[in-house]
Amino acid sequence: xxxxxxxxxxxxxxxxxxxxxxxxxxxxxxxxxxxxxxxxxxxxxxxxxxxxxxxxxxxxxxxxxxxxxxxxxxxxxxxxxxxxxxxxxxxxxxxxxxxxxxxxxxxxxxxxxxxxxxxxxxxxxxxxxxxxxxxxxxxxxxxxxxxxxxxxxxxxxxxxxxxxxxxxxxxxxxxxxxxxxxxxxxxxxxxxxxxxxxxxxxxxxxxxxxxxxxxxxxxxxxxxxxxxxxxxxxxxxxxxxxxxxxxxxxxxxxxxxxxxxxxxxxxxxxxxxxxxxxxxxxxxxxxxxxxxxxxxxxxxxxxxxxxxxxxxxxxxxxxxxxxxxxxxxxxxxxxxxxxxxxxxxxxxxxxxxxxxxxxxxxxxxxxxxxxxxxxxxxxxxxxxxxxxxxxxxxxxxxxxxxxxxxxxxxxxxxxxxxxxxxxxxxxxxxxxxxxxxxxxxxxxxxxxxxxxxxxxxxxxxxxxxxxxxxxxxxxxxxxxxxxxxxxxxxxxxxxxxxxxxxxxxxxxxxxxxxxxxxxxxxxxxxxxxxxxxxxxxxxxxxxxxxxxxxxxxxxxxxxxxxxxxxxxxxxxxxxxxxxxxxxxxxxxxxxxxxxxxxxxxxxxxxxxxxxxxxxx
Numbered sequence: 001x002x003x004x005x006x007x008x009x010x011x012x013x014x015x016x017x018x019x020x021x022x023x024x025x026x027x028x029x030x031x032x033x034x035x036x037x038x039x040x041x042x043x044x045x046x047x048x049x050x051x052x053x054x055x056x057x058x059x060x061x062x063x064x065x066x067x068x069x070x071x072x073x074x075x076x077x078x079x080x081x082x083x084x085x086x087x088x089x090x091x092x093x094x095x096x097x098x099x100x101x102x103x104x105x106x107x108x109x110x111x112x113x114x115x116x117x118x119x120x121x122x123x124x125x126x127x128x129x130x131x132x133x134x135x136x137x138x139x140x141x142x143x144x145x146x147x148x149x150x151x152x153x154x155x156x157x158x159x160x161x162x163x164x165x166x167x168x169x170x171x172x173x174x175x176x177x178x179x180x181x182x183x184x185x186x187x188x189x190x191x192x193x194x195x196x197x198x199x200x201x202x203x204x205x206x207x208x209x210x211x212x213x214x215x216x217x218x219x220x221x222x223x224x225x226x227x228x229x230x231x232x233x234x235x236x237x238x239x240x241x242x243x244x245x246x247x248x249x250x251x252x253x254x255x256x257x258x259x260x261x262x263x264x265x266x267x268x269x270x271x272x273x274x275x276x277x278x279x280x281x282x283x284x285x286x287x288x289x290x291x292x293x294x295x296x297x298x299x300x301x302x303x304x305x306x307x308x309x310x311x312x313x314x315x316x317x318x319x320x321x322x323x324x325x326x327x328x329x330x331x332x333x334x335x336x337x338x339x340x341x342x343x344x345x346x347x348x349x350x351x352x353x354x355x356x357x358x359x360x361x362x363x364x365x366x367x368x369x370x371x372x373x374x375x376x377x378x379x380x381x382x383x384x385x386x387x388x389x390x391x392x393x394x395x396x397x398x399x400x401x402x403x404x405x406x407x408x409x410x411x412x413x414x415x416x417x418x419x420x421x422x423x424x425x426x427x428x429x430x431x432x433x434x435x436x437x438x439x440x441x442x443x444x445x446x447x448x449x450x451x452x453x454x455x456x457x458x459x460x461x462x463x464x465x466x467x468x469x470x471x472x473x474x475x476x477x478x479x480x481x482x483x484x485x486x487x488x489x490x491x492x493x494x495x496x497x498x499x500x501x502x503x504x505x506x507x508x509x510x511x512x513x514x515x516x517x518x519x520x521x522x523x524x525x526x527x528x529x530x531x532x533x534x535x536x537x538x539x540x541x542x543x544x545x546x547x548x549x550x551x552x553x554x555x556x557x558x559x560x561x562x563x564x565x566x567x568x569x570x571x572x573x574x575x576x577x578x579x580x581x582x583x584x585x586x587x588x589x590x591x592x593x594x595x596x597x598x599x600x601x602x603x604x605x606x607x608x609x610x611x612x613x614x615x616x
Contacts, residue, residue, distance in 0.1 A: 048084040049163055050119040051170060052126030058117060059126040060084055066162050066173035068131055076113035078106075128275075129327045132169040135222040135277030139168050143223065143395065148176040154392060172275065184393055185386035189378060193251070193387075194433065196374035199367045200243045203354040206455045211244070211353050213428035214333065215251045216391055220398075221331040222277025226406075226420040229303050229332040231285075231339045234355040235584075240335050241283070243371055244355065248281055248333065250375045253384030262286055262336070266298035270328070277329040287340035288592045296340050300350075303332040307349045338588050348417045351425065352459045391431070400437040401427035408443035409452065418456055426450075470585040471614060477573040479538035481508070490542065493535040494561070497546045498611070505531035540599055543567030543606075554593050556608040562597065563590070564604040589613045 051059040057070050062084045071080055081090065090107035097103055120126075136154075137144045144160075144167075145152040151160050151171055162171040185193075194212070202208045214230050221227045232244050248257070258272050262284035269280060287293045306328040332350075339352050358364045391398065405427040410419020426447065430438050438446075475491030486508050488496075496504050506524050508531030539546065543564030547553050554562060564570075565583040574580050590607035597606050 047086075047089060050116060050123050051130075052123040053117075053120040054126045057126075058120040060116070060120070061163070061170065061172070063163055066171075068170060068172060073113070073117065076116055078109055081109065081112060081116075130168070130170045131275045131327075132171050132222075133274055133276035134174050135329070136220050137169060137222050137277065140166075144169070144171070145392070146171055146174075147180060148174040150176075154395070174276070181382075181385060182389060183386060184390040185383065189381065189383060189386060190390075190432065192374050193378055193383065196371045196378075197247060199371050200247075201238070201356045201358050201364075201367075203356050204455055204458075206450050206452060207353040207355075209429045209450070210351055210422070210425045211247075212432060213425035214331065215248065215428075216387065216432045217424070217428035218252060218279035218331045218333075219256060219388060220391060220395075221279060222329050223395075224331075224402075224424065225308060226424050227307050227329065227331045228421050228424050229307070229334070229350045230425075231334040231336070231341065231350050231352050232355065233336060233339045233352060235357050236337055238355045238357040239368070240355060242368070245281065245283060245335060246371075246375055250379050250383055251387055252279065253388075256384065257281060259283070262292070263295075264299070265295055266302050269299065270302060273328060273330055275327065279331045279333065281333045281335070283335045285334045285336040285340065286338060287336075287588055290591045293340065293591075299332075299334075300341070300343070300346050302328060303330075304343075304345055304349055306330045306332070338584060340588055342589075347459075348415075348421060351421060394431050394435055397435060397437045398427065398431045401430050401443075404438055404440045404443045405430065405447070408440060408447050412444065412447050413453055413456055422452055422456065423447075426452075467585045467589045467613075470579040470582050473574060473577055473579050474570070474582065477542065477570070479535065480541065480569075481534050481538055485510075488535070488538075490539065490544065493539060494544075494546060494614075497532065497535060498559070500532075502528040505529075505535070507531065508534050541567075542570045542573070543599055543604060544570075545597070545599070545606075547608075549611075554595070554597055554606070554608070556591060556593065558610050560608055560610040561614060562593065562606045562608050564597075564599055564606050566604065567599075583607065 047064060048060050048062040051061060051068065053059065057072055058076065059068055059070050061068050064085075065083065069080075069083060087107070090109075090112060091103075091105075094107040094109070094112045095103050096106060096108040132144075132146060134146050134148055137146065141155070143154040145154055151162055151164075151167075152158070153160050160167075162173065197212050198208050200208065202211075211230065211232070214228065217224065217228075232240055234240050257278055258269065258280040260269060260272075260280060260282045262282065264282060269282075273280065282299060285296060285299075287296055309329075334350070341347055341350055341352070402424055406419045406423035408419075409423035409426065410416045413419060413422065423443075426443075430443075430446070475489060475494070477490045479488050479490060479493050481488075488508065496508075502524055506527035509527050511524060511527035511531075536546065543566070545553065545562040547556070547558075547560055547562065549559035556562075563582070563586050565586075570582070571580060574582065579585065586607045586609060590609035590613070593606050593608055596603035598604070599606075
């Protein structure tokens with residue numbers, strides 16, 4: 001390089017020294033530019049809450065939907081995460097950048113899913129028992145009224161958020177049931193409703209008070225340690241639908257309870273109840289067929305589980321192999337002509353309340369018109385809301401009354417379980433008619449004067465021994481033979497047909513055993529067949545047909561008896577006994593045959609009873 005060239009280079013360097021000095025700064029700026037941009041305006045309030053996890057499923061609830069959403073890990077992607085928060089929130093809180101440092105349109109869904117799973121793990125194992133729907137709930141020291149679209153703290157009398165972090169339960173949004181006000185039922189309205197209930201033709205005075213107790217407690221079933229159920233019964237035409245069930249509608253409000261018919265299944269009702277603490281009314285719960293009885297057995301099991309929080313969790317398996325648990329908090333009211341309560345466990349959880357059918361007289365018509373007019377007046381005034389507010393204002397009184405009446409009833413009835421069942425119902429009644437709390441001595445005096453012991457014993461007899469006692473009476477009826485002078489009862493004749501004792505059957509037609517040869521044996525067998533026919537004919541005259549287990553005479557399967565609903569001869573035999581209407585008892589344990597059967601030349605409706613249900 002010559003001197004001239006060298007000097008030019010030096011001169012060039014001097015001229016560009018400022019640029020060279022800034023090179024390191026430029027490089028640093030480029031590095032800074034390539035870094036992902038941090039969002040300085042991250043949302044302070046998260047629009048959803050992580051509730052926990054269980055067996056690979058993550059549970060969340062969004063502020064927008066306010067319903068629990070379960071997701072597996074593979075489901076925590078764009079379409080499902082958008083149920084929790086809008087796209088704008090995800091873009092702001094989980095931005096994603098390209099290599100040039102520019103923000104992408106799509107948020108960082110992977111990072112979002114990872115954060116959700118970590119926070120669910122931190123929240124702990126999720127329990128569906130914490131989920132709470134419509135109704136009244138104890139939440140720590142507070143009583144919460146879940147109205148569907150709002151939560152009311154009844155202790156502080158204010159509306160609170162369903163996502164309030166101080167809440168112990170998980171509250172889901174539901175359809176708002178009705179408009180609310182703070183106005184309570186007046187003394188005049190209380191007296192009018194009480195008078196209307198008392199004008200119903202109850203079999204016993206205690207029945208009306210127990211029914212009223214159920215009515216005022218039903219909407220508060222979520223607060224009760226013991227949830228009593230009732231079964232309203234009465235023969236056809238007694239007025240159950242027009243009086244008792246109408247009273248339920250007026251007192252509770254048509255939208256505040258589940259109204260179901262007898263064909264309702266346990267699964268269907270359980271799915272309707274979900275996590276709500278609301279009452280259910282099951283009308284037309286008739287045990288006419290085997291299918292009906294199996295369905296009622298399932299419903300009664302559900303009611304049994306709902307009686308207390310200790311028993312309220314029902315666990316059901318699924319085809320996927322996973323178990324689903326349900327916390328049932330419900331008070332049931334069954335209604336039918338014939339009650340169907342055969343299990344001892346159900347007898348102490350369900351009180352039978354009976355109404356009596358009265359002939360159409362001027363007095364009975366006036367009573368019905370009074371009931372109808374009273375209910376109409378109360379409905380126009382919005383009585384269900386007024387009654388609800390009245391009981392809210394008396395919750396502390398109710399709490400006291402339940403304690404003292406449960407103790408009083410338990411002491412007098414000699415059973416802690418009966419004390420819970422009947423004491424709780426009477427506490428509801430006492431709180432409805434009087435705002436002041438009752439002391440233990442007053443409660444004991446009241447239970448004694450009501451003769452509750454007799455009511456409980458009568459209910460047990462009705463439930464447990466109605467058919468058994470009826471069958472005992474039928475078994476004692478003498479069979480009438482046309483070609484024999486033998487004296488045999490229905491029970492003895494049935495046993496002969498069932499056991500096929502040849503000697504006894506032969507004796508019916510007067511044959512006495514003699515000899516051991518082949519001829520003697522053939523003669524005895526012939527006489528036994530004749531004796532069997534005689535017994536079968538005599539039973540048919542009473543409306544009874546025996547079926548062996550190997551045949552199906554009229555469509556029913558298994559060994560048992562077909563018993564006609566009406567028979568002139570049986571009516572004469574049972575005249576003057578409580579079992580003249582034996583159908584009322586046989587229908588509780590038997591299956592009604594669809595088509596009439598011709599017995600003694602007449603078409604008769606019959607009920608088939610399996611041998612296992614026939615007790616002698």
